[in-house]
Amino acid sequence: MVDVAGNIGGVLSPVLEVGKWLAAPIWHQFKYLYNYNTNFKNLEKQVDKLKNTREEVQRKVIAAERNVEKIRQNVKDWQKDVEKTITKAEQLIQGKEKIPGCFKGLCPNYKQSKRAFKLKRDDIDPLLKQEKEFDQVSFPTIQQDIWLRSSEDYLTFESRNSTVKHVWDALNDDNVYMIGVYGMGGIGKTTLVQEVGRKAEKDKLFEDIVFVEVTQTFDIKRVQTEIGDKLGVKFSNESERANKLYERLKSGKKILLILDNIWENVDLKTIGIPSKMDRGGCQLMFTTRNLDLLEKMGSTNNFKMGILEEGEAWNLFVKMAGDVIQTSELNSLPNDVCKECGGVPIVICTIAKTLKYKSHPSVWKVALQELKALSTTKSHSSVLGQARVAPT
Incomplete structure (x- = not known):
């Protein structure tokens, strides 16, 4: 006897599978058609939320820029992605009113509904989530000293050219650790070393160039603070000042430290300035009125400045x-x-x-x-x- 039920079942099984396979896309289309209005309402709601979030982030960015801080790259990338996504969403929302055959938007279109659903899920929701992960939109930067910028007032003098050349040659010699420029007050020592510093900055001779005026009343804490600020070194307590500066200056990076207007023999180690033996890539430049002072500090490459012709x-x-x-x-x-x-x-x-x-x-x-x-x-x-x- 023929097993009719078994045969029928055997025949129907693949037919049912085919039916399920054919029904799947139909079901997806029906799902998007059924949720047409819901998908667009959800999209519009999230677009508004994204716009508000964009404005909040932009306010933080403006405040940070006014405080001369650098905006983080991930924030910049996020802002660009947000602009593109909002534009895409607004075009989709506006486009649903322009579908041929529609009357006042009453023409459910599963493709448009699907795009609305995926745009919210795959683009807008991740952007909103990413914004919550921003601890900060910016970070403080070490500002370049004003004197390092181009000086239109600087004048070259023939009588000074040889001095400038000697100082520049010494600066380019890795074997030279200390350079001194001396002469009477008001002669232009500071102007000369700053011009050399600007040239060194332009030629990328150093990674960092620090200028600190020592003055007649030597204040070690002020000098340390100024050096630290310009090198990005933060002090948590007084006892670590010299040690942290020492490690930063001997780190191996090319650093030019200019100590201007020295009036007395300065113990460099008490400040945190390394000796020649372990200086790394650090070079020192001094200005003073007294040649003897430079020699006491161990500077052998010293150049005198005289009056103008x-x-x-x-x-x-x-x-x-x-x-x-x-x-x-x-x-x-x-x-x-x-x-x-x-x-x-x-x-x-x-x-x-x-x-x-x-x-x-x-x-x-x-x-x-x-x-x-x-x-x-x-x-x-x-x-x-x-x-x-x-x-x-």
Whole structure:
């Protein structure tokens, strides 16, 4: 006897499987058609939520940028992805009203519904989740010192070129650890080493260039703090200051540390500055008025700066004073005042700028008399901050 049930079952089984296979896409289409309005409402809701989140992040970004902080790359990438996703979602939402044959959007379309569902699930939801993982949108940066930026006021002088060259050659010599520039006050030592520093920055000679003014009243804590801030070193307690700076400076990275205006023999180790033997890639540059001081500190590559030559002094005076020197009533007064400045750049600049808009001869005569009086009792460098002229 033939097993009819078994045969029928055997025949129906693959047919049922085919039926299930054919029914699957139909069911998916039906599902998207059935949830058409729901999918679009959910999409619109999440788009609004994403827009609000975008605004919150943007406010944080603006605040961070105003505080001169650097925005994290993952935040920038997130913002770009958000803009693209919002644009895509808005186009999809607007597009549902424009489907041919629709009347006021009443034409469920399973493909559009499917896109709305997947856009929310695969794009918007992950972006919202990612934003919650941002601990911070930015991080503080070590700002470049203003003096390292291009200086339009810097003037080259023939008499200084050899000194600049010697300092530059020493800076490029890995065997040289200390470099000293010395000379009377106001002669332009600081200006020269800063210009060399700018050139070193431009040529990528060092990874970090730090400039700290020591001043006559040496404050070790202030010096350590300034060096630390510029190298990104943070101190949690007083006892670790020197040790942390020492490790940072001897790390092997190329670092130029300029200590400006030294007045006394500074014990470098107490600050946290390594010795020549374990300096890593660190180089030191000093400015001071005293050659003996450099030698006591162990600096053997020392270069003297002198006063400007007469022609150089006059060119600087003209640049600082401007067109007023062409006033015919002044006669030889501008030349006389310039000569009395003694070729000292800071004195020339101070006096010339003071007289820049003074065209009355009497004002220039007063300035000349004060310069002569000061030159007989004090050094020219003391003129800075003391020169006064009567108003016109």
